[in-house]
Amino acid sequence: MKKIVIANFKMNKTPSETKQYLISFLSKYEDYKTDLILALPYTSLSIAKFMIDKREISLGAQNLCDDDEKGCTGEISGKMLADSGVSHVLVGHSERRAKFKEDSKIINKKIKNGLKNRLSIILCVGESLADKNTMKTLSTLRMQIEEALKGLYENELENLIIAYEPVWAIGSGKTPSPKEIENAVRAIRKVVEEDFSKKAAQEIRVVYGGSITPKNISKFASIEGLDGILVGGASLESSVFLQIINAMI
Ligand code: PEP
Numbered sequence: 001m002k003k004i005v006i007a008n009f010k011m012n013k014t015p016s017e018t019k020q021y022l023i024s025f026l027s028k029y030e031d032y033k034t035d036l037i038l039a040l041p042y043t044s045l046s047i048a049k050f051m052i053d054k055r056e057i058s059l060g061a062q063n064l065c066d067d068d069e070k071g072c073t074g075e076i077s078g079k080m081l082a083d084s085g086v087s088h089v090l091v092g093h094s095e096r097r098a099k100f101k102e103d104s105k106i107i108n109k110k111i112k113n114g115l116k117n118r119l120s121i122i123l124c125v126g127e128s129l130a131d132k133n134t135m136k137t138l139s140t141l142r143m144q145i146e147e148a149l150k151g152l153y154e155n156e157l158e159n160l161i162i163a164y165e166p167v168w169a170i171g172s173g174k175t176p177s178p179k180e181i182e183n184a185v186r187a188i189r190k191v192v193e194e195d196f197s198k199k200a201a202q203e204i205r206v207v208y209g210g211s212i213t214p215k216n217i218s219k220f221a222s223i224e225g226l227d228g229i230l231v232g233g234a235s236l237e238s239s240v241f242l243q244i245i246n247a248m249i
Contacts, residue, residue, distance in 0.1 A: 003221075003248045004161065004207055004228030005034045006122060007235035008062065008090065011041060018044035022051045025238040031056035033249050035228070037088050039122070042076055049085040060088035060122065063096065066109035078117030089114050092124045092148060094167045104147030111148060111160075120159040122230070123148055124209070125188070129168035137166075137180075138187045145191045154196045161205045162188055163230045169210025171233060178223050181208050185225040214243040221248055 013021060018040060029036070039060035040048055049059055065075035081089060091114065092107045102110075107123075114121050125144040127137040145162070152160075164184050169175050176184070185206050193201035208220055209230030220229055229248065235241045 001227075002033070002035050004037070004205060005245050005248055006037045006039060006060065006088075006161075006163070006207060006209070006228070006230040007241060008039045008093075008209070008230060008232045009041060009044070009236060010062070010095070010232060012236055013041065013044055015044050015047045019047050019051065021236075021238050022048060025242065026051065026055065028238075028242055029057075029245065034245055036245070037122070039088065039090050045081075045084050045086060058087045059085055060090065061086045062090045062093070064089050064091070064110055064114055064119070066106050066113055068113065078113045078119055081114075082117045082119055086119065088120045088122055088161075090122045090124060090163075092144070094124065094126060094165060094170060098167075104144070107148050108150050112151070115152075115156050115159060118159075120161065122161045122163055122207075124163045124165050124230075126165040126167050126169075126210070132166065132168060137184065141184060141187055142191050145188060146195060149192075149195065154200050157192070157196065157200050157204055161207060161227075163207050163209050164188060165209040165230065171211065173211050175211050175216055175219070178219055181220070181226065182224050185223070189225065212244060214240060214247065217244050217247040 037058040037060045039062050061081050064078045064081055065072050068077055091110045096102045111121050125141055127140040131137055131140045188206055189201040192204050205227040207228040207230050208226055212229055212231045213234045
């Protein structure tokens with residue numbers, strides 16, 4: 001099974017910077033090696049779509065509006081993303097939960113809206129440092145997943161990836177141990193089993209994200225039950241990102 005590799009550019013790179021990046025990246029990346037998803041800023045989607053045409057690379061967005069109403073100045077709908085060639089969208093990233101006050105209700109609405117528009121969802125969940133220090137990692141994961149997936153049908157989980165991203169690991173240079181990730185992944189699958197079925201728990205795709213670099217990638221390449229990785233800061237330099245991808249094969 002190919003590993004999933006997701007790049008989250010966050011709010012980095014103008015369209016011309018994205019173009020320069022992709023000229024270099026696409027000349028060296030071999031499509032068949034991983035299931036690659038590039039989650040880019042809205043303004044880079046169009047140039048990226050053009051450049052990855054005929055390549056086996058999926059285009060992702062980092063956000064979508066939680067509803068389809070027209071009175072949402074400044075927002076981007078799921079329908080617009082789908083029509084722009086986007087196949088995946090990040091929902092529930094800890095930066096959006098914290099800075100943009102996205103609560104579980106909004107996250108649940110965004111997921112439903114994305115799925116309705118035939119987008120695949122990358123649902124980000126993870127504990128804060130306070131949760132970790134008070135042994136609340138697993139209960140936080142349970143709560144975030146249950147609230148996010150409320151009202152979904154089991155067959156919709158085919159179009160969902162869960163990204164385990166401890167808040168304290170994002171952009172901090174700190175990472176959980178492989179054992180901690182393995183436990184979190186097992187807990188995530190258990191919640192899916194209890195809320196949906198054993199089959200859904202086995203089939204749901206789970207990735208890890210938080211401070212992955214070429215130096216520490218070997219730690220994440222063969223964790224039991226883990227289907228791939230989500231890379232933020234280290235995806236921004238094409239040669240660095242390629243080193244990470246090559247270590248996942
Ligand atoms: C992220 O923002 O989703 C992420 C994984 O960031 P970083 O790799 O920079 O920690």
